[in-house]
Amino acid sequence: MKIEIIKERLEVVVNQAERVAGKGLSLPVLSCIYLNAGNNGLITRATNLDLGLEVKIPAKVSNSGEVVVPVNVLASFLSSVQGDRSVMVESGSDGNIVVKSERGKAVIKSLPSADFPTIPKVVGERTLRISGKELSSGIKSVAYSSSTSAVKPELASVYIYANDGQLVFVATDSFRLAEKKIKVKNIGEFNPILLPIRNAIEISKVTENIGDAMEIFINKNQLAISHGDLYLTSRLIDGVFPNYLEIIPKDFHCESLVLKHDLNQAFKVGSIFSDSFNQVSIRVLPSKKLFELKTSNPAIGENIYTLPAAIKGEEVNINFNFRYIADALQSITSDSLTLRFSGPHRPLLMRGVGDHSFTYLVMPMSR
Numbered sequence: 001m002k003i004e005i006i007k008e009r010l011e012v013v014v015n016q017a018e019r020v021a022g023k024g025l026s027l028p029v030l031s032c033i034y035l036n037a038g039n040n041g042l043i044t045r046a047t048n049l050d051l052g053l054e055v056k057i058p059a060k061v062s063n064s065g066e067v068v069v070p071v072n073v074l075a076s077f078l079s080s081v082q083g084d085r086s087v088m089v090e091s092g093s094d095g096n097i098v099v100k101s102e103r104g105k106a107v108i109k110s111l112p113s114a115d116f117p118t119i120p121k122v123v124g125e126r127t128l129r130i131s132g133k134e135l136s137s138g139i140k141s142v143a144y145s146s147s148t149s150a151v152k153p154e155l156a157s158v159y160i161y162a163n164d165g166q167l168v169f170v171a172t173d174s175f176r177l178a179e180k181k182i183k184v185k186n187i188g189e190f191n192p193i194l195l196p197i198r199n200a201i202e203i204s205k206v207t208e209n210i211g212d213a214m215e216i217f218i219n220k221n222q223l224a225i226s227h228g229d230l231y232l233t234s235r236l237i238d239g240v241f242p243n244y245l246e247i248i249p250k251d252f253h254c255e256s257l258v259l260k261h262d263l264n265q266a267f268k269v270g271s272i273f274s275d276s277f278n279q280v281s282i283r284v285l286p287s288k289k290l291f292e293l294k295t296s297n298p299a300i301g302e303n304i305y306t307l308p309a310a311i312k313g314e315e316v317n318i319n320f321n322f323r324y325i326a327d328a329l330q331s332i333t334s335d336s337l338t339l340r341f342s343g344p345h346r347p348l349l350m351r352g353v354g355d356h357s358f359t360y361l362v363m364p365m366s367r
Contacts, residue, residue, distance in 0.1 A: 001066065001091040001097075002061075002063040002065075002089070003060060004087070004089075005042060007078065007081065007085060008085075009058075013044050015075055016046075016206055017046035017055075018033075018072055019202050020051050020053045020202055021048060029112075029115045031070055031071065031072065033068070033069060034046070034067075034068050035066065035069070035089070036066040037063070037066070038061065038064045041058045041061065042058075044056075045116070046071060049117065051199045051203075051232075051233070052120065052234075053206065054231040055230050055231075056229035069097055069109070069111070070108070070109070074099070084103070088101075091110075092107070095110050096109050096110050097110055121224070121233075122219050122223070122224035122233060123219070126216065127188070127189075127190055127216050127218045128162075128184060128187050128188065128190055128216050129186070129213040129215055130184050130213060130214060131211055131214065132210025132211065132212075133209070135204070135207050135214070138167060139169060139204040140204050141169060141331040142170060142171040142331070143158060143204070144327045145177055145360075146158060146172070146200075147197075148173070148197075153239055154237060154239035154242075155172060155174065155242075156197050157171070157194040157195055157239075158170070158200040159193075159194055159195075160192065160193050160194075161191075162190035165183060165184065167181070167187065167190075168182075169181075175362070176328075176361060177347075177361040178331065178358070179360075180358050181356075181358075190218075192241070193223060194237035195223065195234060195237070199234040199235065203232060207232075210227055210230075212227075214227040221235065248361065249346055251342060252340040252342045253314045253342060254284055254312070254316045255311070255338055255341075256291055257310040257336060257337070257338050258307050258336065258339065259307075259308075259335060259336050260334070261335070262308065263325075264329050266305040267280075267322050269305055270293055270303055271295070273296060275295075277365065278323045279295070279320070280320055280321075281295075282316065282320060284309075284315065284316035285315055287315075289311055290306065290311075291309035292304060293322075316341045318364050319364055319365040319366070320348065320362055325362055328360040328362075331358050332351075332358060335353075336352070337351060338350070338351055346364075348361065348362045
């Protein structure tokens with residue numbers, strides 16, 4: 001194999017592959033990138049057996065061939081080469097590859113190409129078309145609410161389904177829940193899927209800069225994304241997501257409208273005095289137009305922070321994990337938001353003012 005390729009383009013693809021590649025040592029080939037030079041340029045592949053990525057890159061091919069090398073080594077070398085427009089990649093007689101730049105060269109040990117697993121192809125009709133930015137936005141808006149435990153795989157995932165011309169993204173760890181709705185044209189038949197959270201996060205990173213429509217293919221166990229020279233596939237979880245719509249409160253005792261910046265600032269100050277449980281006491285007194293947040297730590301002290309707010313309803317005095325509330329602020333695009341309280345043992349509902357595309361629930365803490 002011998003090719004000349006634009007260094008910046010190769011570096012972007014190798015960095016994407018590094019995020020997808022497996023980190024375990026039991027199968028060293030999974031921590032590698034597969035390079036195949038042929039008539040169509042350079043084909044790169046990376047997989048951890050749960051998530052697979054294939055990208056085709058234009059390249060000047062002098063000799064065709066294939067090679068498998070550790071992706072972290074190649075990524076580190078390319079990032080250290082500054083100022084070069086292109087690099088030469090050539091396989092040596094010993095099977096290793098030589099990467100040449102204007103300032104020098106590197107020899108990288110290779111592994112047998114035959115050991116590299118194939119990237120599964122999802123066959124069937126296209127399920128929908130959605131831009132990469134929209135897909136990435138939907139995932140990022142809810143991913144932080146997913147469970148980090150593998151005990152319940154359905155909670156360690158992003159639940160995606162179609163409803164009324166919208167693609168709905170949902171995640172929960174049973175303490176908080178985030179829902180994001182994105183309008184999509186001509187969805188057609190779309191069966192709900194559970195996308196593993198780790199895969200979902202990587203998919204959002206790979207697709208976040210793709211502004212035009214991508215094609216999504218889904219079968220029983222796999223999801224595939226196709227866009228030009230990019231092909232991405234992920235395993236799906238076989239499980240049942242909780243019927244979360246049943247727990248969204250319909251009636252509220254108190255509603256407060258605050259500026260997102262003010263609430264975020266209150267949490268920043270409160271975090272200095274918070275305890276190990278990140279507990280914040282929220283006290284709302286409609287008669288006095290008072291919205292108060294209190295954090296305390298026996299070893300440090302306490303802080304009381306008062307926010308300007310528009311309030312209606314009954315008095316509230318309830319505890320939450322403030323980090324759970326603060327996490328959702330990144331998903332609220334409006335400058336102000338509403339916090340609706342429905343009782344001491346029922347979830348807080350948050351939404352941006354004028355934006356019903358994002359809904360967030362947080363369960364209160366016991367005292």
